[in-house]
Amino acid sequence: MSMQGLTPPSFAIKANQLLLVGRWRLEDLQDIRLEELVSLRQSEEILIDCSELESIDTGSLRLVFSKLRGRKFAFINANSEIEPIFQLVLKAENNLAEQERKARPVLTSIGKSVLDGFSSWLVLLRFIGQTCVEQARSVLSPRQIRFKELFVQLEQCGLNAVPVVSLVMLLIGTVVAYLFAGQIERYGANIFIVDGVTISICRELSPVIVAIIVAGRSGSAFTAQLGTMKLNEEVDALSTMGLSPMRVLILPRFTALIITLPILVAVGDLVGIFGGLIISDSRLGISPTTFMQRTQEVLKIKHVLVGLFKAPVFAAFIAIIGCKMGLTVENNARSVGLSTTSTVVQSIVSVILLNAGFAILLVELGI
């Protein structure tokens, strides 16, 4: 590293000799046409002359070597600074392996994704089974229920969700009322706004929208919490202390969500109807008293019960998907993010599918 000139890198080819000139640095090499070195491949043995080489780095040397691959070569006039670099690169050259092709043929990847999907369904089924067995066991012997964890989850999934559920359902109630008001006014059937708003909110809107909020809020939280605990080996630590992760981690979440979702739906019903009430008063001049009287007449208890009955089913799906995705996180941080995203998508899709199923079933049953 003593006095270095700044001669740009270049090379000259003479018969089977390669003369390297100047200071070879990887960053200066991009403008040099190293491909010409390939012409040297004709000769049996190549002599690399370093007499005019000021310095060379490992990357540059590797690129030179790569153009001469398959030929024998030797160095002449290498000084004491350059020699160790040659040795280093030659040693690294030895363990050059074949490039593995990463891309799989189409059929293989189709087959693999089908098998993967199938096995992940099996895992899900097994998980549902375990949850049900443990749940039944804890109902039979209530002393095993982890009340502390359960109440923490009830607070986090239930109480803490009340503000956002109320805000969203209030706005949904007003928007639905606005839509109805515009149509109904034209027929002078103002009072029917009450039927439309209350029934649609209690039967469909509140259960589905609250379930979607909870899927985004609690389902993703379950996956992220359990996934991080798994990464941090906390789940293994629990097992070694004789605590079943199923009982300590999964059941409290599962139970809490099944208890809180119907309550949140009921809150959503009330707030949504209240939103409709405000708009009916301001847009159509239906007084709150009239609105409430009419609600009592038209909103049959079965509409409310249908909504409240759907909620625990949605809750069971959200909790099971969230917990299962959390416990199947792989051993890296990226996997937590992927699983969390996947939880939210899977839960929302299943809530909507289930709701469609319920709609058809209930209509067929005439409820």
Place this chain on the structure above:
Amino acid sequence: MKEVVKLEDIYSRYESREIHQGISLNLEPGKVTALIGGSGSGKSTLLKIILGLLKQSAGKVYLFGEDSSKLDETELQLLRNRYGVLFQNGALFSALTVGENIAVPLKEQTSFSPSDIQEIVALRLGLAGLESKDGNLMPSELSGGMRKRAALARALALEPELLFLDEPTSGLDPINAWAFNELIGTLSKSLQLTVLMVTHDLSSINSVADRLLVLDHGKLIANGTVLEVRAMDYPWIKDYFSVHEA
């Protein structure tokens, strides 16, 4: 000899706590310098200040003779290309294979063809003591020792003159740690690298370090060759060496 890293009177604080109180040093080019100090003495913070990831409250950082606070983004990038960093846990990008990780700086900062980049990636893997087929693995599939080697390969990608190592042997078993120290020693000698390593590991100091910096209570209490520092009569230094020799 040109100066590589120079600190002038660095002060820094975290919330109300003073971390560094007037640190000045000048790394000797072509030498391996180890920075030691108790937990919470500000070793890693000092490294982050040198790298520009944290801002000092007073004082100047010179990299390759340039005041890094006066440079614009393009000039800074040119400086960054001249040093490599090995983070404590490797900091390999988890979405990319090891080979792609090493190719990131090459793709971003050079205009080599993909096949040339593959050549350089294979070389870096070889230099770090990995096989070329290890380049196809994902970081999550690596053992602790391989992870450090892969991260070292990425740090070497752009042919740096200066290498920062944050706890290079932490989490490695003694045999792997020894091998990794040997590797760093060989590379720094033959590539004439200037190395600054933050470490706790006495075996790293004994096997590769030429010089030793000691941080205690926010001050640089020692700066000299390993033998000079060992002979100093300062409580923390005496404790450090005696604990290891007991």
